[in-house]
Amino acid sequence: MRTDDMVREALADLAPTAPADNTALAGVHRAIGRRRRRQHVAQAVAAVALAATAVGTGALLLRAEDNKVQTGNGGDGRPTTTEPTTETTGVPKPDEGDRTQFGPVSFVLPQGWEATPSQKLTDPETGAQGDFICIAPTDDTGPVWEDCSGLLIYRGDYIPGSETRPYEPHTAAAWSHSFDVPSCPFEPPAFGPDFDGVDTSGALIEQSFRPVGDKSAYYDRWQANCQRSDHPFEPQAWFLPQSKVLVLDIFGHPETAEFLASFEFEE
Amino acid sequence: MATEDLFRERYSEMVGLAGLLLNDRGAAEEVVQDAFAKYHMARHRVREPERQVAYLRSIVCNLARGRLRRWGLERRRQPLPEREALPAGDAAEARHRRDTVAAALAGLPRRQRECVVLRYWLDLSERDIAATLGIAAGSVKSHLHRGLAALESRLEDLR
Numbered sequence: 279m280r281t282d283d284m285v286r287e288a289l290a291d292l293a294p295t296a297p298a299d300n301t302a303l304a305g306v307h308r309a310i311g312r313r314r315r316r317q318h319v320a321q322a323v324a325a326v327a328l329a330a331t332a333v334g335t336g337a338l339l340l341r342a343e344d345n346k347v348q349t350g351n352g353g354d355g356r357p358t359t360t361e362p363t364t365e366t367t368g369v370p371k372p373d374e375g376d377r378t379q380f381g382p383v384s385f386v387l388p389q390g391w392e393a394t395p396s397q398k399l400t401d402p403e404t405g406a407q408g409d410f411i412c413i414a415p416t417d418d419t420g421p422v423w424e425d426c427s428g429l430l431i432y433r434g435d436y437i438p439g440s441e442t443r444p445y446e447p448h449t450a451a452a453w454s455h456s457f458d459v460p461s462c463p464f465e466p467p468a469f470g471p472d473f474d475g476v477d478t479s480g481a482l483i484e485q486s487f488r489p490v491g492d493k494s495a496y497y498d499r500w501q502a503n504c505q506r507s508d509h510p511f512e513p514q515a516w517f518l519p520q521s522k523v524l525v526l527d528i529f530g531h532p533e534t535a536e537f538l539a540s541f542e543f544e545e
Numbered sequence: 546m547a548t549e550d551l552f553r554e555r556y557s558e559m560v561g562l563a564g565l566l567l568n569d570r571g572a573a574e575e576v577v578q579d580a581f582a583k584y585h586m587a588r589h590r591v592r593e594p595e596r597q598v599a600y601l602r603s604i605v606c607n608l609a610r611g612r613l614r615r616w617g618l619e620r621r622r623q624p625l626p627e628r629e630a631l632p633a634g635d636a637a638e639a640r641h642r643r644d645t646v647a648a649a650l651a652g653l654p655r656r657q658r659e660c661v662v663l664r665y666w667l668d669l670s671e672r673d674i675a676a677t678l679g680i681a682a683g684s685v686k687s688h689l690h691r692g693l694a695a696l697e698s699r700l701e702d703l704r
Contacts (some may be wrong), residue, residue, distance in 0.1 A: 281697045282665060288646030289666040291639070293561035294570040298553045302578065306552060309582035459607070459679030471672060473603070475679030505681055 377542075380411055381433040382521050383491075386540040388533035391428060392416050401436040401444065408434025408522070413537075421463040423528040424455070429537065430526040437517075437524045445517060445524055447496035448485045453513040453526055454478035454502075462504035463528070464511075474506040483512070490516050490525065491541030548585040551597060556581070558667075559605050565662045566609040568651060576612055580604040602667075603677050606659060613655065649699040657692030660685055 279287075296302060377384040378393050387393060396409040414428025424430060432438070432445075438455040439445035445452055454460065454476070462474035480501030488497035495516040503510045514534075516525045521543055527534045559580065563573035584601050591600045650658055656678070663674045671689070675682040 281693060281700060284642065284700060285646060285650075285661065285693070285696060286665045288643045289565060289650075289662065291643045292565060292647050293666060294564035294573060295557050296560040296570070296574055296577075298556035302556055302574065303549070303552060305574065305578035306548075306581040306585075309579045310585055313579075313582050313586055471599070471676045473676050473679055505679070 377540075378413075380431060381409075381523070382544045383433070383523055384542050384544075385491075385537060387413055388415075388531075388537055390415050391533070394426075399432070399434070399436055399438060401438075402442060404436075406434075406436040406444075408432055408436035408438075421529060423460075423463050427529075428531065429534065430528075432524040432526070433522055435522065437522065447498055447515070447517045447519075448482065450482060451478045451480075451500070452498065453500055453515055453528070462507055462509060464504060464509045465507050472506070474504050477503050477505050488516060488538075490518060490523075490538045491543060493518060493521070493541075493543065495525075548581060548588060551584070551601065552581055555598060555601060559601065562602065562662065562667065563605050563609050565650075565666060566606070566659060567612060568647075572612060573609075576608045577605060580608050583608070599673065599676060602663075603679070606663075606677055610655065610659075645700060645702075646696070649696050652699070653692050653695060656680070656684075657688045657695070660688040661692045661696070664689055 376386070378387055380393075380396065391413050394412045394414075396411045399408045399410060400406070410430055410432040412424070412426030412428060412430055414426055418427040420427045437445040440449065440451040440454060442455055459475040460478065462476055465474050480503060482498060482500050484497070484499040486497050487494045489495070495518045497514070497516055499512055499514045501510065502513055511528070512530060513526065513528045514530065515527075516538060518524075525538065556577065559577040560570070560573050563576045563580075564570050567573050567576065580601060583604050584597075588597075591597050650661065653661065659678060660674055663669045663677060664671075669677065671682050671685045674685045674689075678685070
């Protein structure tokens, strides 16, 4: 018997069967419920943030269980020197306007940008936890990565790296957290034969140290490309292992350098 | 097509696909039920009926891959659970062949295994496999070639 015939026959025998009955359908409904609950939690947190912003107080403090985003005038973040060497940035610090506090760091958002409420992350293998926010231009309609058209900022004991493994600087594909093949962010979503996936296995084209505030961060830049539309891009990451903070810039925003220069760290 | 119609039509096929990728029928059913949920919540994105099944199949493959990742490689490489005893003779020979192929399949790298299952169980074309897995058609050809070559050497004693 030919190998392919043998494989065909064995697969047909091995494949489990399951009836599309009401028990299975109930399982689908439960799964829809779980997904909707997760969606509602995210929407509720977003609604709280929106309502608080609308109040227009000078200093806002938003808390939603484990999620925390604090925004205030002249925050109390103090510079520290706990990270490795400090480099001269050559980038002027932005004016001290409203600072946004996110865990141990605070920063000044680029003008016309806003921060989303934080979302919790859990390491699927160890249970370690972290959270992340997206900062992006208000009402931006540009390309989106992980539902974010701007910069993604992660912090905590779990910072995802390649295929959700904990982040490791200077490694391949550390910027792509999903084990799914991501959809090309520059094209409308398409499925089936028109699916335009991102090749996340591109080379690490730069690895060095670069400043974030007055600290020095691991810096990486990778090559990536959309497989069908041939749209190359270069994700970048700044990682501060002691502060447990990662900044991801997937699309290369012109505001990033000034934004990173505004970072201040609590001790 | 409404999600429930798609469910009635394709649930068993998707459980088969997930089962071959996961070697675990219970987990396969969980993955497929979650895949239908994910499909249902994103169904507005896929208007063309001919793409609905392809999209669903992609979700199943992606969720199965995530499940394998969580289990870790050790669990993935465990042999299939024993099935009920079959009568001696031709049936026993068929079972031996099936178990040997299953063990050989389980030893393949993830992508090769996915390509082999999609090609030889669902009879998808290389182009459709590429679309399902989000990889280039040339990569599918290469994975299939290597996968089948690896199986051929491992199944030599069955000839």
